Amino acid sequence: MLHRRFSFSLMRYLVLGLALWLGLMMPAQAERIRDLASFAGVRENALVGYGLVVGLDGSGDQTTQAPFTTQSLTNMLSQLGISIPPGTNMQLKNVAAVMITAELPPFARKGQEIDVVVSSVGNAKSLRGGTLLLSPLQGADGRVYALAQGNVLVGGVGAEAGGSSVAINQQAGGTISGGATVEREVPLELGTDGTLELLFDQYSFDNVQRAVSAINLEFGAPVAQAVDGRVISLRAPIDNSDQVRFMARVQNVDLTLGEGPARVIINSRTGSVVLTSAVTLSRAAVAHGNLSITIDSNPLVSQPNPFGGGETVVVPNADITVAQEGGALQMLETSADLAEVVRALNALGATPQDLMSILQALKAAGSLRAELEII
Numbered sequence: 001m002l003h004r005r006f007s008f009s010l011m012r013y014l015v016l017g018l019a020l021w022l023g024l025m026m027p028a029q030a031e032r033i034r035d036l037a038s039f040a041g042v043r044e045n046a047l048v049g050y051g052l053v054v055g056l057d058g059s060g061d062q063t064t065q066a067p068f069t070t071q072s073l074t075n076m077l078s079q080l081g082i083s084i085p086p087g088t089n090m091q092l093k094n095v096a097a098v099m100i101t102a103e104l105p106p107f108a109r110k111g112q113e114i115d116v117v118v119s120s121v122g123n124a125k126s127l128r129g130g131t132l133l134l135s136p137l138q139g140a141d142g143r144v145y146a147l148a149q150g151n152v153l154v155g156g157v158g159a160e161a162g163g164s165s166v167a168i169n170q171q172a173g174g175t176i177s178g179g180a181t182v183e184r185e186v187p188l189e190l191g192t193d194g195t196l197e198l199l200f201d202q203y204s205f206d207n208v209q210r211a212v213s214a215i216n217l218e219f220g221a222p223v224a225q226a227v228d229g230r231v232i233s234l235r236a237p238i239d240n241s242d243q244v245r246f247m248a249r250v251q252n253v254d255l256t257l258g259e260g261p262a263r264v265i266i267n268s269r270t271g272s273v274v275l276t277s278a279v280t281l282s283r284a285a286v287a288h289g290n291l292s293i294t295i296d297s298n299p300l301v302s303q304p305n306p307f308g309g310g311e312t313v314v315v316p317n318a319d320i321t322v323a324q325e326g327g328a329l330q331m332l333e334t335s336a337d338l339a340e341v342v343r344a345l346n347a348l349g350a351t352p353q354d355l356m357s358i359l360q361a362l363k364a365a366g367s368l369r370a371e372l373e374i375i
Helices: 002-025 067-079 205-219 240-251 338-346 352-365
Strands: 037-039 045-054 096-104 113-120 131-138 144-151 157-161 164-168 173-182 195-200 224-226 231-235 263-267 272-275 284-286 291-297 300-302 313-315 318-324 330-332 371-374
Touching: 045 067, 045 113, 045 144, 067 096, 096 131, 096 144, 096 173, 113 131, 113 144, 131 173, 195 205, 195 240, 205 224, 205 231, 205 240, 263 352, 272 352, 284 352, 352 371
Parallel strands: 263 371
Antiparallel strands: 037 195, 045 096, 045 131, 096 113, 113 173, 131 144, 144 173, 157 164, 195 231, 224 231, 263 272, 284 330, 291 318, 300 313
């Protein structure tokens, strides 16, 4: 019986040791370069336009407050050969003026359909059930690159009756899937001189050097060279078909990333605090207490005697109270990893708003070993 127990315990330790050895021998998780970088020039282009949405159920612009809607409709009707007598009072509750935005993808060709976003610029209550009339979409150079038209899909809904109303989500904007057709292509020439540039989303000299080594190892030749902490220069084939294969091969190279920079991101509007894995703390003592000031206004009425000839006046009177919470010194020991940093900060019992002030003070004191960024 003892022999069986000993054999079972020995087997269990052997299994645990094997699992630990396999975990140590497994390589670090690699990411493809295509998820971290893109080729220079391969980018989307923003398009914008102005148009009219018709067919609304009385939820369009109020023309007295949005006269440009009437002017736009008059101009459009005149182009269709319909003239409106001057001074005509047009009540256009079923029409809304909108701005149209879209992204023209790289290598887009004529006839390709792209999605558009439609947003009201007047005082329309809802675009639900409306149809966007044919509208040109322009690029930054003022040229028309696409034409948009179609039925608007609105995710919000609302209702009102008897002076009460209810609304779910936003109704003054919507989308049209495949609502624009590309009419002009953006010229894009890559590697005409045999050189391509690979741009990383975030700068890191370590990751750029790792990428250069991985790409050169993949091709067995020095085709990659670091330019700076974000850009890699590549010697690429000039022939288009060979160039496409070269770019696809570069994008699929696996890259084992180094540890990112130590950074603390603070959102002062929402109170969010984010710490990266490289954040560390050196030993420090922290005391934090909230200071609150309360001002109560208690005006006093001074009433004169019935026949005194005076006037009734209001005398301002304010009670001011200052309260400060106790904040004993708390020792923060040296923290070598993120888990220890989190435990140390949680031990202070501070709210997210208090934590922002504490992190700023720790950074100023040199105890917080990280970049502090406030957004």
